[in-house]
Amino acid sequence: MSDWKMVIGLEVHSELATNTKLFCSCRNKFGGEPNTNCCPVCTGMPGALPVLNKKAIEYAIKMGLAVGCTINNYSVFERKNYFYPDLSKAYQISQLEYPLCVGGGLEIEVEGKKKFINLDRIHVEEDAGKLIHDNTGTMIDYNRGGVPLIEIVSKPDISSAEEAVAYLEKLRETLLYVEVSDCKMQEGSIRFDVNLSLHKEGEPLGTRTEMKNLNSFRAVSRAIKYEAKRQAEVLNSGGKVIQETRRWDDEAGKTYSMRTKEDSQDYRYFPDPDLVPIETSDEYIDSIRKTLPKLPQERIIEYQKLGLTEQDAKLITTERKNADYFEAVVSLFNEPKFVCNWICSEIFKKLNSSEEIDTDIQVSAENLAKLLKLYKNNTINQAVARQLFDEMWKSDFDPEVAVNERGLAQMNDTTDLEKILQKIIEDNPKATAELKAGNQKTMAFFIGQTMKATAGKANPKLVGELLQKLIN
Amino acid sequence: MDYLKCSLYEIRQMLENNEISSVELTKLCLDRINSTQNLNAIISTCEEQAIDAAKKCDQARKKGEKLGPLAGIPVVIKDNINLVGTKTTCASKFLENWISPFNATCAQKLIDAGAVIIGKANMDEFAMGSSTENSAFGVCRNPVNEDYVPGGSSGGSAATVASFQSFASLGTDTGGSIREPASFCGVVGLKPTYGRVSRFGVVAFASSLDQVGCFTRTVRDSAIMLNVLAGEDKKDMTSAKILVPDYEKSITGSVKGKKIGIAKQFFSDALNNEVRANIEKAIKLYEDNGAEIVDIDLPSLDTALAVYYIISSAEAASNLARFDGVKYGVRAKNFSDTVDLYFKSRTQGFGKEVKRRIMLGNYVLSSGYFDAFYRKAKKVQKIIRQEFETAFEKCDVIICPTTATVAFKLGEKCDDHLAMYLNDIYTVPVNIAGLPAISIPCGKVSNGLPVGMQLIAPHFKEETLFNFGDFYEKHAKEI
Structure with a gap:
């Protein structure tokens, strides 16, 4: 295996989050009772004609621009002709000779090494319906038929499963950033085809196989590893790799031959005469x-200039909603590092513990800015800040009002605190002796007692200072 | 008074003057369809819908409501045009029982204009043919002489107007399917500019060439019909966003100073002498009335037929792929898997000519042949289009025969496909170039069969066709 080099190209199909389908006014939404969201156009009734949804083109261009593509001023929809029951017209409207976007690419990083993956093209096409099999037979649901897709085709620049996953993660991140797709893998709104071949350094490219319709990063990674090993075994034993489409069986962890090049389809592409260029x-x-x-790469540089570490900057930019939120809070309270720390600890904790996959941040940027300001300027201590944040997450409110109404401001008055501490020292001679002896652990006990006596409002830093003064 | 023999324009006035009601007129037409059933011009009538529409029109007229330009007038549409509640068979066994779930835009426009749609016209299966002999529901006969074909593919639409079953009808024209039958049956047949009339709801044969048009008994009637049919349709991206003039007003009664282009390629030896003589007489008439004759050159005209059969078959193969037995239409009873289902359903559902075109179309699109056929045909199409555009720099209208011969006998060309295809040599170039053209009756030959004269105008200049056509119609008896 060791001297074989993998050459991998990926095709990513991503459904566009437009309101309506690509060529009719049916809603573009996932699920629903079978065949309740279709019309004469998307079921291919005789005489029906497609009308292009311009929003889909806008979304595709947006993604193209985000990954540095050249947008063609002239592009053409073509018919890809093949028979399959889920394809109502027996052709898919797609693009071939004149795609909407060409070129571009994106940078990935694997184990600290950066690499640029070039794109071949991004084109627009329609999704097919779905076959539903049960013991009475096969049925067809055309609800998904005609949903707009973009197909993002990479050049064969990828050389490992890790690079493939890094590329796909970056692509998904970008799709979410420009908000053209919801990228819900469990709903099939993003799907992957893998083209893979092996060759030796300096030698011509080998014969490739294609694995279609993988629906998770894990499946892509496993399929690549399995298929590379299989091809290496074939080649090492003196055999030849056959150009074919192979099905990835996720449960078995294996690929199986589906059809070879000889019986591959001739799609007889030609420009769709029902549509204009x-x-x-x-x-x-x-x-x-x-x-x-x-985009993230731009923000990472910017955030580092604000004083964030590269690691924090990357963490906070992984999802656009977090980065936007970060910027909104910082615009109100200019302590980037402080804000970042809170988001990366407190907010990510909440988001990660949520049972829902796509939880939104429950506290408004305004209110978080106020809360952090109160905390930073010592009006409230950390414990109160956390307590308030917990409550705000459940039901957002203005923390300034709450601090005033509920008298949660930190006790910063030394005379009052001294009185309280004096009493605690008198009541706990044993602990006092230990503290005097230098046992710093007892400090926690004293702070705890003080908090108890002040309903948590004491300034812990001040308590420490006063305590040291009193026992000495 | 024989109401049925009136023109659309005349009957409209009679309806307006309450000389006859729409219900009475509709019944007369339906009776006429019944008594001339031997023509087999109509695949299905929609009596109930028609009488209902006629009643509503009569009531509205009584109340003095504002009525549409075709109010109460019985018309027929070709059976590849969707009309809710009717079967749209395309004269194919495949769609024998398929009921339209929506209206074609052109049908809707007729309804909105107040027309009473009384039936669906016979045709060549999926509009493929030049004689209406390729109908799964039997051949249609020429009303002028029933031993002869009415032309095709819109043979039923031509025959219904020629036999006074209706006052106007809709047809579709991909390579001559309106003009050729109009010529054979002695009526006026208009093929508008590609994009002038919406194709939405019309079952496609070759999408880039198909155009909806009409049959009438006079040129003025044709203008009245186009006034109703023309215009942009948001449901058809290939429909043109070009202003629609009032076509009836384009009839000026004069051709003085206008230039008529004559291309030698349209008057070759293939042209029947009697037909040639009639067309030449017509040209002379225009000349005598102040029109100027200019020679034009269309050197690539002889390639048009090849271009046509490549492009139209390619598109047809793809357009007809949806008839797979899965969703509607014929489904074979016994099949072993989906491929077998497709194979058997399509074998059973389609007629021979349709199968021939599907095979031809898939061949020219297949990898290895695409460049040599489809791509080259598209290139030649551009050249033909340019040649017409150059020609129209020198003239307002091009005149030629609609067909090289008059109607042929039923069965005469059934086994000679090339002869059948050659029938369209004068009409096909017009579709290849996307131009508007009209066929108007131009006398008869010695056996009594009508000759058709074809007038071709620049893109979106249908007005010229109506003005020239109407002029000839009014002055023809002077010859």
Whole structure:
């Protein structure tokens, strides 16, 4: 295996989160009772005609721009002709010769090593329906038929399963950043095809196999590892890899031959005469460019300038909603590092412990900024800050009002605190002796007692200082 | 008074003057369809719907409501046009029992204009043919002489108007399917510019060439029909966003100073002498009335037929792939797997000509042949289009025969496919270039069969066709 080099190209199908389908006005939504969300157009009734949803083109261009593609001013929908029951017209409207976006790429990082993965193209096409099998036979649900997809095709620049996963993660992150797809793998709104071949350094490329419709990063990683090993075994034993499509069986952890090149389909592509070429002016493309959010790579550099570590900057930019939130809080309370620490600890803890997959941050940026300000300027101590944050997460409120109404401000008055401490020292001679002897663990006991006596409002730092003064 | 023999324009006035009610007129037409059943022009009538629509029209007229331009007038549509509640068979066994769930835009426009749709016209299966002999529901006969074909593919639509069953009808024209039958049956047949009339709801044969048009007994009627049919449709991306003029007003009664282009390629030896003589007389008439004759050159015209059969078959193969036995139409009873289901259903559902075109289309699109056929045909199409555009720099209208010969006998060309295909040599180039054209009756030959004259205009200049056509129609008896 060791001297074989993997050459991998990935095709990523991602459903676009438009309101309606690509060529009709049916809602673009997941699920629903079978065949309740379709019409003469997406079920291929005789005489029905497609009408392009311009929003899908806008979304595809947005993604293209985010990954540095050139957007073609002229692109064409073609018909990919093949028979399959889930394909209502017996052709899929897709793009071949003139795709919407070409070129571009993105940088990945594996074990500290950076690498640029080039894209071949991004094109727009429609999704097919779904077959449902049960013991009475096979049925077809056309609800998904006609949902807009983009197919993102990489160049064969990927050389390992780890790189493939890093690439897919980056791609998913970008799709979510530009908000063109919800990327819900469990709903199949993002799916992957893997093309893989082996060769030796300096030698021509080998014969590739294709594994279609993988639906998780884990499956992609396992399929690559399995298929590379299988091909290496074939080659090492003097055999030849056959160009074919192979099915990945996730349970068995194996690939199986589906069809070879000889019996592969001839799709007989030709421009769809029902649609006109898509003409996108530079002005239009620029207007979409203006709506692009700042992307992670840009934000990571910016955040580091604000004083965040690279690691924190990466962590907080993984998802756009967190980065946007971070920026919103910082715009109100200019303590980036302090804000970042709170988000990465307290907020991520909440998000990760939530049972729902896509929980939103429950505290408004305004209220978090206020809370952190109160904490930072010692109006409240950490315990109170956490307590309030917990309550705000459940039901958001203005922490300034709560601190005033509930008298939660920290006790910073030394005379009052001294009186309380004096009493605690008198009541606990044994502990006092230990503290005097230098046992710092007893300090916690004293702080605890003080908090108890002050309903948690004492400034712990001040308590420590006063205690040292009193016992000496 | 023989109401049925009136033009659409005349009957509209009679309806307006309450000389006859729409219900009475509709019944007369339905009776006429019954008494001329031997023509087999109609696949199905929609009596109930029609009488109901006629009643509503009569009531509205009584109340003095504002009525549409076709109010109360019985019309027929070709059976590849969807109309809710009717079977849209495309003259194919495959869709024998398929009921339209939605209206085609052109059908909806007729309804909105107040027309009473009384039936669906016979045709060549999926509009593939030039004689209406390829109908799964029997051949249609030419009303002028029943031993002869009415032309095709819109043979039923031509025959219904020629036999006074209806006042106008809709057809579709992909390579001559309106103009050729109009010529054979002695009526006016209009094929508008590609994109002028919405194709939404019309079962596609070749999407880039198909165009909805109409049959009428006069040129003015044709203009009235196009006024109703034309216009952009948001449901058809290939429909044109170009303003629709009032076509009836384009009839000026004069051709003085206008230029008529004559291409030698349209008057080759293939042209029947009697047909040639009639067309030449018509041209002379225009010349005598102040029109100027200019020679034009269309050197690539002889390639149009090949281009047509490549492009139309390619698109047809793809358009007809949806008829797979899965969702609607014929489903074979016994099948072993899905491939067998497709194979058997399509074998049983489609007629021979349709199968021939599907095979041809898949062949020209298949890898290894695509560049040599489909791509080359698209290139030649551009050249033909350019040649017409150059020609129209020198003239307002091009005149030629609609067909090289008059109607042929039933069965005469059934086994000679090339002869059948050659029938379309004068009409096909117009579709290849996307131009508007009209066929108007131009006398008869010695056996009594009508000749058709084809007028071709630049893109979206249907007005020119109506003006020239109407002029000839009014002055023809002077010849």
